[in-house]
Amino acid sequence: MGLLGRLFGFGRPDESIMDESPNFDSIDLQKKTCPEMNIYKIRGRHPETKRLRTVRRVALEPADQEAVIASSGLYDIQFCEIEEQELPSERQINYAIDLGINLSDDYTKEDISCLITRAVHEEDRDDMIPVDLSLAKMVADHNICLSIFSGEKRALNALWFQLSKEEQLRFFIFCIHQNRLKCHSYDLEHSPYLDYYDRFVKEYKDNESLRRSLSGYVGSDLSLNKKPNKQRNAYKIANEFLIK
Template sequence: MNYRVYKIKGKHNETKRVRTLKIEAFDEEDAINEALNLGLESINSVEIVPFDPPTERQLEYAKSLSIKIPENACKTDVSALINRAVNKDGEPNEGLIEFATNKRIFFSKYIGKTALYNLVFYELPDLDRVAFFVFSIYRYISDDRHANLDTHPYHEKFYEFAESVVKDERFMKSMKKYSGADLKFFGELTTSDGWTHTGGSVNTIAFKTAREFLIKNHLINNSAPYKSKQLHHRTSKTLILMDDEIEEFQANGFKVEKFGEVFRNDTANETYSTEEMPNDERDTNFKSSVVIGASVAFAIMFLYKLLFS
């Protein structure tokens, strides 16, 4: 879990009587601050309330799904693991996790990506929900992978849009037709294996209004595809390349990133990493270890050339 439950006793500032509060918080300091915000003027005691353990039925079902239960997993954790397995839900990215945590949304650390999207969109207040909605449309159309709305360079623009429509009943009624899962992508998305998946609708008042705003503010191009998109599978491979080979890869459309360096000492006839190599032996045959990121088609073309030409 990304939070704990605390039982806090203290004197209430109005009744002057001792009250006991159960508070969900990230840590003890956070819990005490929440208790003070809820009216306690002094704190007498703070106690951690343990989460409920998984039920026997949960454990049996998890076992039937070949799920390995982590040590100290609670009932909610096991439920999250089961949902991920049953729904084939992937790992949420760090940006979404950071955003949800910053918005004080509590969840199991084993939650899946779709489940977290649903939870975030359900829990957010209206203004944040609208900003998250237009942010999701922007990310999908622009292919921007920055997943944390709070730290995005266009954060203020997304909230400018939210402020302009949050009181618009037609827009809000339209947007509320979406679930969080709908915001992962929109229209039709065809994956590299040929399967076509349907995401959030691109025909609603909410979507059209948001897209028009993004175009008007030059955040997306009017001609950028959005009704249907092709997901191009990308792959990466680690190779040892000479400097001239790196230039050849780049000239052929490969993205080449320096991953590290290796050196070869001819007299010792051994290969060292930079950390292992003594300073006085860094003398010959410099090569770069790089990560090659490119499409499968480019990779096949290169391997064919390497093997047969």
């Protein structure tokens, strides 16, 4: 018996448009917008302590189990398995039903949370901008697991707060540069301008003016599907660096 049965007893871009969020019909409410991810639980021995330890790693599907195990840093592996994600509460399910959301037995707590956000914020569907594969990979590499109904906004915000201060600076200048180039890939790792971005980090990591401005940012402010706010001081500093 599935989730609903257990709970209820039954089975069951052109630059000219980059300022605005896309419009979505209600028919698209349950559109999958993010590559599938899973949390893998790996148990093995730590190379320094030699003791058994269990670690969790997020991976895009289909995942290469050998690569997942390698990322754990463990040896003498006892097991590597997908961890079951948290089920939604009865209250959450009732609310989703009241909103007219069609539920599936395999929806997780995070899935329904995303769908509720979409249903409630009908006039602001930033959360339905699809998550680019390059962004999804970066998110997974930072051990963040997203729902298949997560949008770019949620992905960027989750990633931003997992980055160190220097990583934020690098990602910031990268996104500003990508916007200037009218590129929509978040593949920072393979950018030909990495040395350029590292120079920006080195020159501005102690710049108080930039730090103050950047402290007001969230990840979705750096979306490559919308124009950046050019009035913010951080943008002006980055732009000046890029046109030197």
